[in-house]
Amino acid sequence: MKDVSFGQFYPVDSFVHRLDPRLKILFLIAYIVAIFLATNFYGLAACAAVLLLTVVAAHIPLGKVLRAVRGVTFLVLFTAALNVLFYGGETVYWEWGIFCVSFEGIIFSVFLALRLVLLVVCSSLLTYTTTPVSLTDGVESLLTPLKWIRLPIHELALVMSIALRFIPILTDETQRIRNAQMARGADFESGGIIKKVKATIPILVPLLLSAFRRADELGDAMDARCYTGGKHRTKYKKLRFTWRDAVAFLVGAALVTGVVLMRIYLSAPY
Amino acid sequence: MRIVAEHLSYTYNAKSPFETAALKDVSLTIEEGEFFGIIGHTGSGKSTFVQHLNGLLRLPSSMKKYRPKKPKKGQAPLPATVLKVGDFDLTDKKTNFRALRRSVGMVFQYPEYQLFAETVRDDVAFGLKNFSEEKLTDEELDSAVRAALEVVGLDFDELKDKSPFELSGGQKRRVAIAGVIVTRPEVLVLDEPAAGLDPLGKREIMELLHRLHREWCKTVVIVSHDMDEISENCTRAAVFADGRVECVLPPRELFRHAQRLTELGLDVPLTAKLCALLQERGIEIDCDFTVQDFCAKVLDYARSHPKQGGGRA
Ligand SMILES: Nc1ncnc2c1ncn2[C@@H]1O[C@H](COP(=O)(O)OP(=O)(O)O)[C@@H](O)[C@H]1O
Numbered sequence: 321m322k323d324v325s326f327g328q329f330y331p332v333d334s335f336v337h338r339l340d341p342r343l344k345i346l347f348l349i350a351y352i353v354a355i356f357l358a359t360n361f362y363g364l365a366a367c368a369a370v371l372l373l374t375v376v377a378a379h380i381p382l383g384k385v386l387r388a389v390r391g392v393t394f395l396v397l398f399t400a401a402l403n404v405l406f407y408g409g410e411t412v413y414w415e416w417g418i419f420c421v422s423f424e425g426i427i428f429s430v431f432l433a434l435r436l437v438l439l440v441v442c443s444s445l446l447t448y449t450t451t452p453v454s455l456t457d458g459v460e461s462l463l464t465p466l467k468w469i470r471l472p473i474h475e476l477a478l479v480m481s482i483a484l485r486f487i488p489i490l491t492d493e494t495q496r497i498r499n500a501q502m503a504r505g506a507d508f509e510s511g512g513i514i515k516k517v518k519a520t521i522p523i524l525v526p527l528l529l530s531a532f533r534r535a536d537e538l539g540d541a542m543d544a545r546c547y548t549g550g551k552h553r554t555k556y557k558k559l560r561f562t563w564r565d566a567v568a569f570l571v572g573a574a575l576v577t578g579v580v581l582m583r584i585y586l587s588a589p590y
Numbered sequence: 591m592r593i594v595a596e597h598l599s600y601t602y603n604a605k606s607p608f609e610t611a612a613l614k615d616v617s618l619t620i621e622e623g624e625f626f627g628i629i630g631h632t633g634s635g636k637s638t639f640v641q642h643l644n645g646l647l648r649l650p651s652s653m654k655k656y657r658p659k660k661p662k663k664g665q666a667p668l669p670a671t672v673l674k675v676g677d678f679d680l681t682d683k684k685t686n687f688r689a690l691r692r693s694v695g696m697v698f699q700y701p702e703y704q705l706f707a708e709t710v711r712d713d714v715a716f717g718l719k720n721f722s723e724e725k726l727t728d729e730e731l732d733s734a735v736r737a738a739l740e741v742v743g744l745d746f747d748e749l750k751d752k753s754p755f756e757l758s759g760g761q762k763r764r765v766a767i768a769g770v771i772v773t774r775p776e777v778l779v780l781d782e783p784a785a786g787l788d789p790l791g792k793r794e795i796m797e798l799l800h801r802l803h804r805e806w807c808k809t810v811v812i813v814s815h816d817m818d819e820i821s822e823n824c825t826r827a828a829v830f831a832d833g834r835v836e837c838v839l840p841p842r843e844l845f846r847h848a849q850r851l852t853e854l855g856l857d858v859p860l861t862a863k864l865c866a867l868l869q870e871r872g873i874e875i876d877c878d879f880t881v882q883d884f885c886a887k888v889l890d891y892a893r894s895h896p897k898q899g900g901g902r903a
């Protein structure tokens with residue numbers, strides 16, 4: 321894995337890295353629920369505090385975390401702006417045609433933006449601290465109950481893990497092909513949108529061909545090792561809960577309860 | 591064009607856990623007209639080095655947003671990096687990298703995987719169209735493509751309308767090489783040009799490269815980890831090890847250090863091994879390590895020393 325891009329595993333050893341992936345996934349879900357249950361700034365502050373704690377415990381540099389946010393800056397600003405302009409509300413500061421900026425609108429937009437940022441950061445923390453393999457192991461294990469209604473969980477998990485595994489490979493490949501075409505004078509930067517889209521053809525065609533070739537080879541390799549699917553397979557690494565997971569579980573439970581309590585008993589600010 | 595590199599260093603993903611120092615203070619000069627070899631174990635930085643030569647990897651000082659750092663107090667300033675290809679100064683922001691890429695053709699490893707166009711003709715013409723300032727007519731394109739295909743040993747009329755994906759492996763590679771040399775670069779760099787070919791294919795590619803060197807590109811630089819390839823073909827070779835240049839010598843000098851090369855994980859040619867074995871037995875053969883020369887020298891030796899049982903050598 322050479323390319324360090326958004327959402328890729330960040331290889332250091334930390335408390336969070338060692339958590340059971342199942343717990344991390346559940347924690348993420350609980351956290352998202354907490355974000356949306358938080359209806360006042362106290363609640364959001366609690367969420368942000370827990371997230372900050374997690375970042376510190378995960379030994380991920382703050383810059384890296386912020387880079388994940390930078391990818392969605394536009395989305396966040398855009399939705400916030402729309403909300404400010406169209407929310408309506410009582411305490412109106414400025415009005416023009418269908419646009420209306422109100423105190424409530426601004427508060428609502430700030431809430432929304434904060435929620436989005438927290439959401440992005442906590443999801444990227446999951447992929448920063450969990451290898452694709454253990455992530456899929458976790459998903460597979462959590463979805464096991466669905467086998468009862470005959471969903472091919474193992475196969476789905478396999479597809480997911482192959483897809484995740486291939487992201488860095490294909491990014492690498494893209495870079496290589498891009499370099500090769502640039503050496504032949506291809507220009508990917510200048511020109512209008514149509515020219516730019518056209519310029520990607522010399523990258524996309526070889527990339528697709530190579531993806532198909534790799535898929536073929538992988539299929540052959542799996543056949544050659546007599547892979548037949550999920551039945552009776554044992555795991556090389558068994559997932560186990562440890563004291564760390566207990567701690568994380570308590571933190572998650574406390575956060576959700578705390579947010580709910582704050583929602584009930586602390587009405588101000590907003 | 592003469593290629594000069596001094597104190598060249600390069601680190602991938604600097605300041606992250608993926609940090610890899612791929613080049614460490616590399617200094618190397620390649621004269622115009624050479625058939626130069628770069629050899630080293632996998633991961634020794636060969637590809638990283640050659641990708642600097644046409645600006646695919648750029649030195650920080652040639653980037654737009656570069657601000658020179660002030661040297662820290664009490665620390666000796668690092669020696670300045672120099673990287674020149676002919677008159678192009680690659681440490682300078684103002685360098686025209688497009689013109690550079692036109693003059694330095696680069697054939698990547700497995701170049702056949704970059705073919706993309708619908709016909710062989712379009713694929714070979716791709717670089718030509720990209721680099722020319724004004725629009726070329728179809729006739730001009732055709733004649734350039736024809737010449738390029740011919741020099742790599744392919745028939746223009748037979749192949750021009752075929753899809754490049756229909757061709758055999760060896761043909762694909764030739765088409766890909768034609769697609770690079772079609773702009774007549776002065777320097778041609780090839781990264782592992784013979785990788786993945788059978789012995790006959792390897793020999794053909796090497797013959798092709800010599801033809802290109804004679805008729806088409808003044809300077810040829812090949813990257814390889816195959817000692818035989820280097821020894822049979824190159825005027826001089828640089829040995830890369832762990833991001834550094836271990837030594838730069840003509841092959842015949844190089845193989846006198848057979849032992850050191852073996853330590854670096856490189857295979858020495860059979861002739862060098864035999865020379866070393868003979869030397870252990872007190873027989874000095876001074877050859878240039880090509881098979882022919884080695885045989886001739888051994889025979890000479892055998893004839894002049896009949897008593898040592900040389901008749902059987
Ligand atoms: N795109 C890249 N990103 C990160 N590291 C790289 C990249 N390309 C090469 N490296 C690393 O740089 C070192 C030198 O690689 P390379 O120049 O490809 O060596 P060679 O061509 O001699 O096999 C290796 O350790 C390799 O892992």
Ligand SMILES: [Mg+2]
Pocket residue numbers: 636637781
């Ligand atoms: Mg290489």
